[in-house]
Amino acid sequence: MRLDAKDAARLSAAVYTSIAMLAALAFFLVTLLTGDYSWVARIGGAVWVFGLSMIILMPTVTPWIRRRLGG
Numbered sequence: 406m407r408l409d410a411k412d413a414a415r416l417s418a419a420v421y422t423s424i425a426m427l428a429a430l431a432f433f434l435v436t437l438l439t440g441d442y443s444w445v446a447r448i449g450g451a452v453w454v455f456g457l458s459m460i461i462l463m464p465t466v467t468p469w470i471r472r473r474l475g476g
Contacts, residue, residue: 417470425458
């Protein structure tokens with residue numbers, strides 16, 4: 406079974422979204438466990454990390470997944 410471009414796009418979206426969410430969660434947990442940060446700073450920072458991670462990962466993960474799937 407060969408995966409087409411639509412499947413590669415869905416898979417790459419799942420991969421980079423998951424990685425970005427993990428990065429945001431890691432940021433949130435680190436600020437929760439260390440330091441004296443407000444909830445606004447924790448949540449805002451986690452949203453910022455998620456957004457920046459998505460910007461960085463979208464153009465990098467998608468071509469990598471397509472190459473791995475042979476597309």
